[in-house]
Amino acid sequence: DTGVSQDPRHKITKRGQNVTFRCDPISEHNRLYWYRQTLGQGPEFLTYFQNEAQLEKSRLLSDRFSAERPKGSFSTLEIQRTEQGDSAMYLCALSYGGTYNEQFFGPGTRLTVL
Amino acid sequence: GQNIDQPTEMTATEGAIVQINCTYQTSGFNGLFWYQQHAGEAPTFLSYNVLDGLEEKGRFSSFLSRSKGYSYLLLKELQMKDSASYLCAVGLRNQGGKLIFGQGTELSVKP
DSSP states (O other): OOSEEEEOSEEEEOTTOOEEEEEEESSOOSEEEEEEEOTTSOOEEEEEEETTEEEEEOTTSOTTEEEEOTTSSOEEEEESSOOGGGOEEEEEEEEOOTTTOOOEEOOOEEEEEO | OOEEEOOSEEEEETTOOEEEEEEEEOSSEEEEEEEEEOTTSOOEEEEEEOSSEEEEETTEEEEEETTTTEEEEEEOSOOGGGOEEEEEEEEETTTTTOEEEOOOEEEEEEO
16 A cells, blocks of 8 residues: 555546546645656656645646646646547656655556547 | 666566666756556555665665666566566656656566
């Protein structure tokens, strides 16, 4: 148990639809990260939060993507007008920050866009 | 730019030792991480190196040479359950500690 849950675990949607994923830390972690992973590749950084502040966004995060962490605990990632290229595993990771900054990954949400 | 290279696939025999290499070129280096990922599951943390040298943790060891931009993960007494993808990742300083991952090395352990 890594202390983070993600919902849903699987999502199938049609192209053009909006989808929202949720990441719930079980305990308090001040940093929360979103990554995207496609088949045969390592995870790619999308964005991260320090408490409720979104401090960095990758250029991979187009205008169709938005992430929030309204109370510094759970986070949501929304994709608007989904495209087939958005099909991937979306991973949430948590850390306590500091020099070590080991990150613990949630089980991920697998998105399939038809 | 950031670049991390590791072999795509490796095969080894149960009970043997295997070494998975990783080379990197990054700015703002703040540590080298190894993660294990079984098919369809999330990555799980294996090891972390920030200083040069060898870190040992049970059957797994990880080595780092910062001057060479090089790391390896050593797996001893291989078991079938070690078949997985092994991800090398560099942590970046001053960028929230985000991780830059290599593509992963798919290790197959044969009987």
